[in-house]
Each structure stands twice: as structure tokens, then as C-alpha cells.
Amino acid sequence: MSIQSLSKAGRSELFFQGVLYLSACFLVVLVFAIFLSLLVHSIPSINEFGVGFLFGKIWDPVFGLFGALPFLVGTLLTSFLALLISIPFSLSISIFLGEYFTEGTFSSVLKSAIEILAGIPSIIYGFWGLFVLVPLIRSLQIKLGIMPYGVGIFTASLILFIMIIPYSASIGREVVQLVPSEFKEAAFSLGATRFEVIRKVILPYARSGILAGILLALGRALGETMAVTMVIGNVNVIPDSIFSPANTMASVIANEFAEAMENLHLSSLVQIGLLLFVVTMIVNIIGRHIVKKMSVES
């Protein structure tokens, strides 16, 4: 091998490295640029309301009073409620596909069903929610003797729960499959039942991965717009029960952005966007911290 070809190889190596660095940096720059532009456009609203924006309960575009608390509460309530409902389902799907039926027709049918679920546009979920789920919830509310709106926090959470299952379930399945068979075989040879293997070997080994999947799902739930808008009732007050109509951050932006005329209104909507960005970031940071802690223990 001549020196020339070596240096050529070195150059292409350098070039490849450069491309990698560039694309990685580009992503970081992009995130910062989004954050900065949100921040800049929020300045009029930040100057006007200060920290009070976070705790303000009134959203009144006519009189120029803007507070984000109803939307913050609405977003967090729907997302965490959806997550809570989804955990048992996604966990059992992960174990089912990762441990019991790793191969075969039934498994591939179920797998593609989950993939399709992830691919359905959110407006379809919204329509389905409006025409199927809302009447069901309404009849439940009539039985319970609550005002039969049908739309509200609970309905939105149910829609979100279905939408986020594919995210947590497919990651969960992969990490369950990744549990080394030596561990499982060792447990079986010691006389453990299948349930014991799942509980004492598979779940502890896979828990950080499963949690990572759940967090990814939470990120999706926080930002979901269309489907939630259609079934949440779009009422800008702090909900007093899980059946009350409410509103979320993403939904108020989608609803009001196109027609916002006043600068302050526009800037307040951008600040809601900034808030959503920060909330998602905080959830992610906390999540990564938990995932790290759990994987160190195991």
C-alpha cells in the first residue's frame, strides 16, 4: 500500500467524520434555534405578564388578558392519565410479544396491527373519538348523573391512550426480547415458573428500556393536537373533575393561531408553545435520569 493511497483513505475518513459532526451539530443548533425563536417571539407577552403567565387562570383575547394555567393543567392531566391507562396494556403486549409469542402468524399479525395503530393520522383518531367514543362516554355520564357532555379530559385521555400504545409497546417488546436467554434458562433450571421468570428476571432486566418507551409515549401525548382538540371540549378553564371539558396547550395554539390579530395574543400563543417545549424538555430530563438510575441498579 502506497503512502498516497493511505493518505487518501485518511482523507475520506476525515471527510466522513466531518459529515457526522456536521449533521450532529446541525440537530443541536436546530433545537436551540427553535427555542430561541420561541423565546424572542414571546418577549411581548413575557414583559406584559411575567411569571403571572404561568399562574393566570383567564384567557381573554378580547380584553388582552392571558394566563396559561388552564392549558398547562389540561395538558398534564390528559397526558398522565393516558399514560396511566396505557401502562398495563403496553406492558402486557411487550411481554406477550417479547416472551410468549416471539414468532408465528399470530405474533406478526399483532405486530403489524400495532404498527398500523402508530401510522393512523391523528385526525382519524379524532373522528373516531367524536363519533364512537363520545356517545359511549355520554351514556356513561348519564348513568353516573354527571352533565352529559361526552367530551372532556377523560375522553381525550382514552384517545391518547390508544395513540401512545404503539410507542411504549414496540420498545417494550424489543427490550424484553433482549433479555439474555442464559438468565432465563438459569432461572428455569432452578425450578422457577414462567410467571416467576417474568417477574424476577425479565422485568428487572428490561425495566429501564420499558420505562424509556413509556417516556417516549409521554412525549407524544404531551404534544398531540388534532385528536385531542376534537374531543376535549376546548373550554379554557381549569377542570374540576376528569369528566369536565378542558383544553390543552397544543390545542389552543392550533385553534387560535390563524386568527390571532393582536400582537399580545400572538405572542402569548407563542409563549404557550415555549412552555410546551420546556415542559417536554423537563419530562425528558427527568425521564433520562430515572432510566439511568434504573439501569445502573440492574
Add this chain to the structure above:
Amino acid sequence: MPKISGFLISGALIISFVLSPGMAKDIELIGAGATFPYPFYSKVFGIYHQEFGVKVNYQAIGSGGGTRQLLNKTVDFGGTDALMSDEEVKTEDNYILYVPTCLGAVVLTYNLPGNPGLKFTPEFIAGIFLGKITKWNDERIVAVNPEVALPDMNIIVARRSDGSGTTFIFSSYLGKVSGEWNQKVGVGTSLNWPVGLGAKGNPGVTGLIRQIPGSIGYVELIYALQNNLPVALVENKSGNFIQPTIESVSLAANVDLPEHTRASISNTEAEYGYPISGFTWIILYKEQNYARRTREKAEELVRLLWWVIHEGQKFAEPLHYAPIPESAVKKAEEIIKSVTYNGKALLQ
């Protein structure tokens, strides 16, 4: 080799010569704004393109977005259902003109057993949307509908959650008939609603109303006509209960308009006019020489507008839009004539 290149050059010259007159004529006007008149605009702009070869690209992004784009000078004209104040139409060195193009109306639709025809008074409508009247058998509605057996049901209000010109027309009507509304809620495209469920767009509101027995909401007249929704007759200022139709909406605009036509015609003085009506406008700058626009483009724009308020009007009714009445056409003519390029009027 020189032969071939010479041939190529002369060919290119011929092609460019053939194309250039066509290119010069092929002006494209860009507009953005209100979604409400979009079906009407896409029809008339399409026909205008066929007849005069001028392409008009209108993006239905909402009144607020259209106004912002005009202020940023990224479009040739905007479309809006909402009004600007006298201060807001004056920019640093220019002035925004409003040209009315057609009329819209907001109707009240509801879901009651058997969907009886109902008459509403302004007090009743304001009472419902303020959350003060909560039962269908309230004496204030029974009094004007003695022939209907109204059920003992809760009233559930459905309204728009998205910012909308429809909400603007409806709230400007409520602001005129109810002092309390004006004080507590006000007029705008997005409101701080005292009561009710929000849904996106006319289809969203209609969807809620169809599903919830005892609900009431407001939608655009066109949407209600196309979907055969039950609509209420509304008492106007003259004390007549008016069925919302294209004719009664056109009648509503037959009032003394200010010269700039920037006026709300809701709660009209017209005897047989439907009271919850409003104009939709195309907005443009009075002085067209801004942001390095060509005179040609400005000429095409005023020609287009002139055509829309005259020949274009006949396409309104088949699409369930109310054409603007003669008196408004006269005012609009004067406004279009006042458009200038370098201070000189474009149309004489």
C-alpha cells in the same frame, strides 16, 4: 461546430421571442386570508383566470393571518371578515382599503326532539350564550313560541373553539343587543366564553350539536343550508322574525353604509334584513407603489376587484353566498377608484 451553436442560439432566440409576450402578460396575484369566502373566491378567481389569463392565488389561512401578511407586504391583497379600527388601517406611509365582496350570515341551530321551528329574541340568544338561560322551557322562549311544546331539558351551548370570522359576526351582534355581553365578553374572533363547549370549524360545531340532545350553537348560513340543519328565526330591530336566507341577508346590508364600508351590519336597521349578518372584504393598500411592485400588477389588481364586485357577483348565489346590494357596490366602486399608483388613480 460553429454551425450547430449558431443554430442553437437562433433557436433559443426564437423561443424566447415567442414566449416573451405571453410571459409579460402572465401576472400572478397573491392573496391570503379569510376561510369563509374561500369557495366563492376560488370560483370567481378561477373564472377570471379563464377569461382574462390572470392567475389569482388565494390561500385561505384565516382573517388574522391574511391581515398580518398584508401588513408584512408579502401578498397583493388580504381577505378578512373582521374589522380594523380607524387607527389600525393607517400604516406608516399607507392606508388599508376595505372592498366588500359578498355577505355572510350566522345562524342558530339546535338539537331538540322533533327539531321544531323556533323563534328567538335577541334577549334569549344573549341569555343563552351568557349562561343565564339554562333550560329549554324557560318562560322567555316559551312566550314567543306558544305553539311549540318545549321540553324540560338543559341547554348545552356549542361554539367555535378556533378563531373565526363567524365568531366575529356573532359576537358583534351580541355586543349590539346586550350591554352585558359587551362588558363581559366583547367582540372578537376568539373569545373568553362564559359557557359552552368548543369545537373546531363549522363541521365540529355541527357534530357536537347532532350528538348532544338539548344543544344549541351557531354556524355559517352556507353550512346550515348545505347540510339542511334546523335554523331559528331571529327577531330583528324592527320586531320582525326573520328566516335566514340569501335574500334576507342581502337585505340586511341595504342600509346607510359609511364611505369606507368598514362597518358591522349586524342588528341591521333594515326592516326585513336578517340581523346576524356581515360583510367579508378584500383588503389592499391605497397606494400600490410599495415594496417595488410594478404598475402592471397594481392595474391587474384593481381590474380584478372591479370585476368581482360587478360580474363576479352572479357566482355568489349558486354557492349560497349573498351578493352585496347595489348601494354597497356603489361605495365599493368609489373605493376601488381611489386606489393609486405614485399618487395617481389607477382607474378613472
